[in-house]
Amino acid sequence: MEFFQRFAIPHPSPAIYASMVAIVLTMIAIVVGVTYFKKWGYLWREWLTTVDHKRIGIMYLISALLMLFRGGADAIMMRAQLAAPENTLLDAQHYNEIFTTHGVVMIIFMAMPFIMALMNFVVPLQIGARDVAFPRLNALSFWLFFMGAMLFNISFVVGGSPDAGWTSYFPLAGNEFSTSVGTNYYMIAIQIAGIGTLITGINFLVTILKMRAPGMTLMRMPMFTWSALITNLIIVFAFPVLTIALLMGTMDRLFGTHFFTLDNGGMDMLWANLFWIWGHPEVYILILPAFGVYSEVISTFSRRNLYGYTSMVASMVVISLLSFTVWVHHFFTMGQGALTNSIFSITTMAIAVPTGVKIFNWLLTMWRGKIVVTTPMLYSLLFIPLFTIGGVTGVMLGMSAADYQYHNTMFLVAHFHMVIIPGVVFAMLAGLTYWWPKMFGFMLNEKLGKAAAWVIAAGTLLAFMPMFFTGLDGQARRMYTYSETAGYTTGNMISFVGAAILAIGFVIIVYNIYYSFRYAPRNIGSDPWDARSLEWATHSPVPDYNFAVTPQVESREAFWDAKKKGHVLFKEELKKIHMPNSSGVPFIMSALFFVFGFGFIFSIWPLVIISGIGIFACMAHRSFEKDDGFYIPVEEVKETEEKLGGAK
Amino acid sequence: MRELFPMKQVMGFVFSLLLTVIALAVYFLDMSFATGITILLVTAFIQATVQLVVFMHAGETEDKASIYSNAFFGILLAVIIVLGTLLTMIWDMG
Amino acid sequence: MKVDQSLPLEYGTEQNQMNILGFWIFLGAEIMLFATLFASYFTLEHRIGSGPSGAEIFEITPVLIETFLLLTSSFTIGLAIHAMRLGRQKAMMGFLAVTLLLGLAFLGVEIYEFIHYYHVGATLQTSAFTAILLTTLGTHGAHVTLGLFWGLFILIQIKKRGLTPATANKSFIFSLYWHFLDVVWIFIFSFIYLKGMM
Numbered sequence: 041m042e043f044f045q046r047f048a049i050p051h052p053s054p055a056i057y058a059s060m061v062a063i064v065l066t067m068i069a070i071v072v073g074v075t076y077f078k079k080w081g082y083l084w085r086e087w088l089t090t091v092d093h094k095r096i097g098i099m100y101l102i103s104a105l106l107m108l109f110r111g112g113a114d115a116i117m118m119r120a121q122l123a124a125p126e127n128t129l130l131d132a133q134h135y136n137e138i139f140t141t142h143g144v145v146m147i148i149f150m151a152m153p154f155i156m157a158l159m160n161f162v163v164p165l166q167i168g169a170r171d172v173a174f175p176r177l178n179a180l181s182f183w184l185f186f187m188g189a190m191l192f193n194i195s196f197v198v199g200g201s202p203d204a205g206w207t208s209y210f211p212l213a214g215n216e217f218s219t220s221v222g223t224n225y226y227m228i229a230i231q232i233a234g235i236g237t238l239i240t241g242i243n244f245l246v247t248i249l250k251m252r253a254p255g256m257t258l259m260r261m262p263m264f265t266w267s268a269l270i271t272n273l274i275i276v277f278a279f280p281v282l283t284i285a286l287l288m289g290t291m292d293r294l295f296g297t298h299f300f301t302l303d304n305g306g307m308d309m310l311w312a313n314l315f316w317i318w319g320h321p322e323v324y325i326l327i328l329p330a331f332g333v334y335s336e337v338i339s340t341f342s343r344r345n346l347y348g349y350t351s352m353v354a355s356m357v358v359i360s361l362l363s364f365t366v367w368v369h370h371f372f373t374m375g376q377g378a379l380t381n382s383i384f385s386i387t388t389m390a391i392a393v394p395t396g397v398k399i400f401n402w403l404l405t406m407w408r409g410k411i412v413v414t415t416p417m418l419y420s421l422l423f424i425p426l427f428t429i430g431g432v433t434g435v436m437l438g439m440s441a442a443d444y445q446y447h448n449t450m451f452l453v454a455h456f457h458m459v460i461i462p463g464v465v466f467a468m469l470a471g472l473t474y475w476w477p478k479m480f481g482f483m484l485n486e487k488l489g490k491a492a493a494w495v496i497a498a499g500t501l502l503a504f505m506p507m508f509f510t511g512l513d514g515q516a517r518r519m520y521t522y523s524e525t526a527g528y529t530t531g532n533m534i535s536f537v538g539a540a541i542l543a544i545g546f547v548i549i550v551y552n553i554y555y556s557f558r559y560a561p562r563n564i565g566s567d568p569w570d571a572r573s574l575e576w577a578t579h580s581p582v583p584d585y586n587f588a589v590t591p592q593v594e595s596r597e598a599f600w601d602a603k604k605k606g607h608v609l610f611k612e613e614l615k616k617i618h619m620p621n622s623s624g625v626p627f628i629m630s631a632l633f634f635v636f637g638f639g640f641i642f643s644i645w646p647l648v649i650i651s652g653i654g655i656f657a658c659m660a661h662r663s664f665e666k667d668d669g670f671y672i673p674v675e676e677v678k679e680t681e682e683k684l685g686g687a688k
Numbered sequence: 689m690r691e692l693f694p695m696k697q698v699m700g701f702v703f704s705l706l707l708t709v710i711a712l713a714v715y716f717l718d719m720s721f722a723t724g725i726t727i728l729l730v731t732a733f734i735q736a737t738v739q740l741v742v743f744m745h746a747g748e749t750e751d752k753a754s755i756y757s758n759a760f761f762g763i764l765l766a767v768i769i770v771l772g773t774l775l776t777m778i779w780d781m782g
Numbered sequence: 783m784k785v786d787q788s789l790p791l792e793y794g795t796e797q798n799q800m801n802i803l804g805f806w807i808f809l810g811a812e813i814m815l816f817a818t819l820f821a822s823y824f825t826l827e828h829r830i831g832s833g834p835s836g837a838e839i840f841e842i843t844p845v846l847i848e849t850f851l852l853l854t855s856s857f858t859i860g861l862a863i864h865a866m867r868l869g870r871q872k873a874m875m876g877f878l879a880v881t882l883l884l885g886l887a888f889l890g891v892e893i894y895e896f897i898h899y900y901h902v903g904a905t906l907q908t909s910a911f912t913a914i915l916l917t918t919l920g921t922h923g924a925h926v927t928l929g930l931f932w933g934l935f936i937l938i939q940i941k942k943r944g945l946t947p948a949t950a951n952k953s954f955i956f957s958l959y960w961h962f963l964d965v966v967w968i969f970i971f972s973f974i975y976l977k978g979m980m
Contacts, residue, residue, distance in 0.1 A: 245807050249751075283818075305833075379775075705853065736968060
């Protein structure tokens with residue numbers, strides 16, 4: 041019985057007990073349901089063992105949407121607690137756990153997988169390829185992320201959630217001040233998910249560099265694929281820094297080392313330094329694919345090619361380098377000298393320039409275009425002013441001397457939400473709506489989509505604009521309550537109303553998905569938006585092999601030019617198509633990582649050793665495996681093509 | 689038998705041994721910190737380059753542009769984070 | 783699978799080329815991994831608390847032996863790849879086996895070194911300096927250990943299946959890994975040991 045004490049929640053509450061019950065019931069319902077409908081075989085064959093980038097993309101998407109609601113629930117609880125001064129909805133400990141999990145979930149388990157979903161589904165199609173360079177590793181990436189997410193998400197019912205903020209600074213995150221296993225969850229779940237992300241970085245770099253269709257030079261790639269290339273470059277070089285930081289944090293907590301302690305030479309500031317060397321490139325990992333989506337959507341719905349293609353590419357290359365030179369701006373006030381702060385202030389202001397270039401290019405694309413306001417385009421139009429507000433406040437924060445006033449106030453919180461939500465979230469919703477027909481073979485309802493966009497934009501403004509002012513007035517962040525006399529009451533109440541409106545917006549999106557699934561017509565063809573790039577040259581939804589014949593590319597907008605200038609994309613004859621085999625190893629290995637992680641978190645060393653051996657066994661198995669894939673015969677390709685509506 | 693010991697590899701090995709011996713000078717001889725660090729930096733980076741180009745065949749294939757850019761970018765970022773960390777945490781600390 | 787006969791076997795197929803490029807990119811990530819360890823080492827190098835400093839615990843002899851062993855093993859894996867390109871399977875296996883044995887010897891000396899540190903009061907828990915020292919050396923050592931297993935698996939596969947595009951590809955990638963570990967050691971040798979003993 042004593043062994044099981046360690047899994048108890050340090051600060052239980054009725055809500056947490058209710059959640060435990062709900063989680064168990066849901067799990068039972070899933071097992072019963074799948075068994076009743078006899079779908080275990082289907083699940084294993086078609087989803088758990090798939091190496092198809094499209095299926096993997098959809099699994100990332102489902103995970104991201106579920107996590108969006110988890111993180112959103114955290115947000116509503118925080119806003120409700122702060123809606124009235126000296127509120128007692130949440131006590132300080134719970135509030136701390138909630139803002140911590142809100143941050144980690146939204147960034148690592150919602151935004152990242154959302155981006156992975158779009159990159160996975162779209163990039164191979166945009167370059168005319170059949171899959172990514174390493175399909176097996178791609179599956180491993182997804183399942184490692186999934187297991188990391190599952191591990192993190194059970195923390196609030198098993199052992200306790202982390203509560204030291206999504207940035208988990210030491211010494212607060214050390215054993216002395218964070219006595220529950222919560223911070224162990226942080227160190228280990230993120231580590232596991234991070235390995236998956238690093239693997240994706242390598243995978244997509246090789247895919248984009250080596251698997252483009254004949255004739256597609258780098259400067260003829262669609263802009264979303266360019267943004268994916270640069271994003272994955274940043275991933276490859278940024279994530280290893282986090283790996284080491286998390287390793288050191290784990291060792292301090294579990295093995296008594298002194299990397300970040302207050303005694304024996306430890307340096308707590310080193311954690312902040314290493315975390316942000318990763319953390320700043322991370323925010324560019326989030327925003328660049330979003331910018332890629334905007335480039336696609338704005339150009340398609342302005343009915344013209346993207347303005348300033350070369351400067352768009354150049355600006356992303358510059359951002360990729362500069363993103364590694366600004367990190368100290370996240371802790372200007374931590375005690376380093378004015379020389380350091382000045383250098384990093386300058387680099388921070390410099391990095392605003394290439395982003396500005398992009399905004400102007402989008403505006404100029406629209407200037408001489410014929411604008412069609414569809415749901416994706418509406419998100420893009422709303423993005424421009426809202427993101428600009430967030431962006432210019434970033435430049436304000438980047439001036440180190442001024443930052444002594446703004447740092448860790450609600451001004452900062454407003455800044456990053458006003459860049460992440462209009463920047464990343466709007467783009468993900470736009471991209472989701474835009475590529476939805478390609479993924480599922482029907483369109484999402486336009487009326488509902490636009491309504492959601494307006495509601496979400498309004499909610500965002502209402503929720504976060506007041507924070508700029510209360511922040512300047514001195515409202516500190518990460519505090520569970522404020523007194524009436526502090527003067528933040530009105531601002532906080534408006535924010536709460538804004539958060540509620542945001543929630544309504546997301547509910548409309550869920551309803552849209554249900555409504556469209558039920559009522560939307562299915563015969564939409566391959567190109568419902570009259571778009572410009574190669575993914576629209578194949579059927580909706582996409583057959584397993586993507587393209588029956590590899591396209592030949594002669595220009596920057598291969599599909600558009602095929603439609604308007606008579607250029608022929610598919611010249612070759614049908615041939616048998618080589619495809620990779622499915623495999624259960626990625627799922628099994630990731631499940632072992634879950635057990636490994638769980639064992640580490642609770643210091644159950646036999647579990648760690650056994651699952652560790654299992655992981656190495658999977659790797660050894662892979663080394664000795666001989667697997668050359670299989671071929672789809674020509675007759676089957678012909679049949680599939682005819683069924684889906686004829687090859688183009 | 690001769691063909692199993694190509695000149696390039698043998699010369700590379702000998703050169704690496706030589707660079708290691710030169711680096712040892714900072715241990716066996718008296719010198720200022722700055723001189724010592726300079727010797728170490730020069731020998732280490734030259735030896736790393738020998739490994740990269742001679743042994744790892746970095747320039748051999750059509751991917752050499754990607755490989756060299758990747759290596760260059762990695763080394764550049766490595767230098768930035770080492771120097772940036774030292775500046776922030778040690779050299780300019782109040 | 784189409785094999786391009788004009789190229790060495792390890793580059794002979796499209797997938798082979800992608801595997802090699804992918805591994806080079808992985809090495810770029812590893813550069814950042816070790817750079818983070820080095821940045822932390824230089825930051826914590828003099829934060830010895832009540833424990834010993836580097837100058838007090840480093841010994842030149844085992845360090846020189848380790849350096850010589852690893853450098854020679856980098857030479858022998860290069861010879862292995864050269865033999866592979868000549869189609870000399872037995873010579874290649876011989877050089878690969880020697881490489882692994884030298885690597886094993888390196889690990890043996892490093893384990894001796896760690897035991898020595900333990901006895902003179904430089905344990906993982908002693909101070910920030912010892913933590914980062916042992917973690918950096920340990921990360922490199924763990925990479926070598928993993929490499930020994932990986933190299934052994936490849937040796938077995940070559941024995942069973944001969945020199946095919948697949949086994950040649952794996953061998954070449956293993957050699958990239960092994961050379962990289964030697965490069966990292968050069969920096970450890972120079973900027974941890976020699977710098978600490980100046």
